[in-house]
Amino acid sequence: MKVVCRIMFLLLAVALGVTESVAQDAMPARVIPVQPMEQVFLPAHLSPGLAVDLDNPASYLYPEWSNEYVHGYNEVVLPDSVIISMKGYCMPTDSTRITDKYGYRPRRGRAHLGIDIKVKVGDTIRAAFDGKVRISRYERRGYGHYLVIRHPNGLETVYGHLSKKLVNENDIVHAGDPIGLGGNTGRSTGSHLHFETRILGNAINPAFMFDFPNQKVVTDYYVYQKNTREVYYKVKSGDTLSRIAIKNETSVANICKLNGISRNAIIKVGQTLRVN
Numbered sequence: 662m663k664v665v666c667r668i669m670f671l672l673l674a675v676a677l678g679v680t681e682s683v684a685q686d687a688m689p690a691r692v693i694p695v696q697p698m699e700q701v702f703l704p705a706h707l708s709p710g711l712a713v714d715l716d717n718p719a720s721y722l723y724p725e726w727s728n729e730y731v732h733g734y735n736e737v738v739l740p741d742s743v744i745i746s747m748k749g750y751c752m753p754t755d756s757t758r759i760t761d762k763y764g765y766r767p768r769r770g771r772a773h774l775g776i777d778i779k780v781k782v783g784d785t786i787r788a789a790f791d792g793k794v795r796i797s798r799y800e801r802r803g804y805g806h807y808l809v810i811r812h813p814n815g816l817e818t819v820y821g822h823l824s825k826k827l828v829n830e831n832d833i834v835h836a837g838d839p840i841g842l843g844g845n846t847g848r849s850t851g852s853h854l855h856f857e858t859r860i861l862g863n864a865i866n867p868a869f870m871f872d873f874p875n876q877k878v879v880t881d882y883y884v885y886q887k888n889t890r891e892v893y894y895k896v897k898s899g900d901t902l903s904r905i906a907i908k909n910e911t912s913v914a915n916i917c918k919l920n921g922i923s924r925n926a927i928i929k930v931g932q933t934l935r936v937n
């Protein structure tokens with residue numbers, strides 16, 4: 662146990678150190694509180710002697726394997742922290758040009774929960790890690806032809822706007838395998854790859870892990886922390902700011918601050934608000 666703790670500490674130190682330097686370069690400063698060790702979730706594949714199961718990847722984190730929902734994990738309790746290993750990664754595209762960053766656009770009431778990378782129609786798109794294809798589908802108004810792959814490190818990666826999918830649901834893939842071709846399908850203007858990284862349905866900025874301009878990962882281990890995660894809410898009919906605040910266990914003041922709006926702002930059904 663002592664050895665495990667020491668390894669954990671090193672992993673945390675490395676991961677926190679790297680994410681902090683990234684935050685300084687590209688993002689607004691992010692305060693990452695240090696978690697007590699016992700609350701840090703150690704993925705099975707980081708435990709010595711445990712084999713990686715590609716048939717049911719990250720079963721230590723996900724309650725089931727299902728092809729039904731894209732990001733439907735509302736009932737699942739998130740661990741306080743998850744250490745995500747970047748070991749064995751492959752960049753999904755060799756393109757180095759980012760055309761749209763990850764982030765929330767309060768003015769448009771829209772959250773862009775992925776990163777857009779310029780690719781040409783027909784360019785090869787590759788699996789970021791070993792894993793199993795959970796969703797291979799077409800969405801006319803959204804992702805277009807898209808794939809969701811679950812990986813043993815706990816991440817799910819999403820590849821959108823493809824011109825062609827080269828894998829089927831439940832296929833096992835390896836890092837670097839061609840999984841699709843770049844395209845311009847769905848809600849897309851100009852061919853590009855929309856790439857998302859999620860954990861139990863919660864989006865993480867891919868730039869915290871993948872550096873497309875330099876074609877490498879920015880850290881060996883990314884520490885996902887529940888209490889700093891971003892939470893978004895889609896406004897429903899009959900919602901008011903105070904009702905939304907109650908539903909999401911936050912305050913109207915906090916919602917106003919996160920979205921740069923006033924208490925009297927008019928909110929529209931279907932609009933996305935950041936609530937944490």
Ligand SMILES: [Zn+2]
Nearest residue numbers: 775776777855
């Ligand atoms: Zn996008």
